[in-house]
Amino acid sequence: MTNTPAPRLALARWDIYCRVIDNFGDIGVCWRLCQDLASRGHSVRLVTDDASALAWMRTPGGQPVEVLVWSASEAAPLPGPAADVVVEAFGCDPPAAHVAAWRQASIPPVWLNLEYLSAEPYVERSHGLPSPQCSGPGEGLSKWFFYPGFTERTGGLLREPDVQQRQQRFDARHWWGQMGVPWHAALRTVSLFCYPQAPLPALLAALPAWSEGAPVLLLCTASVNAMLLEEALQSQGLAQRIQVQRLPWLSQADYDHLLWACDLNLVRGEDSLVRAQWAGRPFLWQLYAQDDGAHGPKLDAFLSLHLAGAEGSAWAPLLRQAMQQWNGLALGSRALALPEGAAWQAHALAWRERLSQQPDLCTQLLAFAQQKAQHGAGGTAPA
Structure with a gap:
């Protein structure tokens, strides 16, 4: 993987705004972005309405990021120096007092709306477009749409400059021991992070054939109901072939380690999808x-x-069907139609290599903000 060096803003202060809707994906993406920006020498503040997930999501020894509580800062502009760039994550609508302060600043910040990840055609059409603010507290400013994506005409994917080097140094056997996981070489390992409606019986029925008869260790993230899995295993007579282990809440670094250590990863939402692709494992x-x-x-x-x-x-075609079945979008046999492991693994590596040829999201975001700042694209403050 290669990351193109990005120009830095002369005054590199970033404010990231995030509302947590009902899962961990929004703040997970924002926290990774905050950490990536801070690792490149930028000063970063995260303004969020719910920072509780950071108690387990933070990686010990990570980059310094100031976390501000949304409700405590709504009535007045944020304290301290104004940001050079503000990122409104996923259209979360920053407080009116903050937007008004941007408008009154002698040099308004570059205002970016970081959108959700999608491969749909509208992403390439919409990436980088302005949204002039014609009314409200930000009247006269421009907000810019920044779309993550999988092609060169999008903003790319979050990827730290050293992620490949860290994975190459990773010792899976040592990490399993640290996590208290009873791993041995004959096991096929599967990580499971899913929403409640996932067809778990269909997954369990497919794993013995996918593992070619080898015993399977199914590692459940903390949000998965392991009891339901155990009941499904008993009802299908698979308890002797599939072992379930529940994991604690994992930091973002340890979640990456889990994906690197497993033979197959089941992921959900946005952040874990991106991390599964960089892991280079079937998912x-x-x-x-x-x-x-x-x-x-x-x-x-x-x-x-x-x-x-x-x-x-x-x-x-088997992978397409399996993805559709896993999402409840296709009728099929009771078992998921999982592809043969070696071909699937080779494709996962080829897909990662293809994505790696594109500049990462943080690099592109920095370059985009630099360009807009140079052209005074944040807007013009009133006289």
């Missing part, structure tokens, strides 16, 4: 289900990119 992605079914076209768009050039193979 199944469960999207956040939308009431209007929008997650269906979103999955199809991703699979069209992910499987481009491989549709003539024997394994690619």
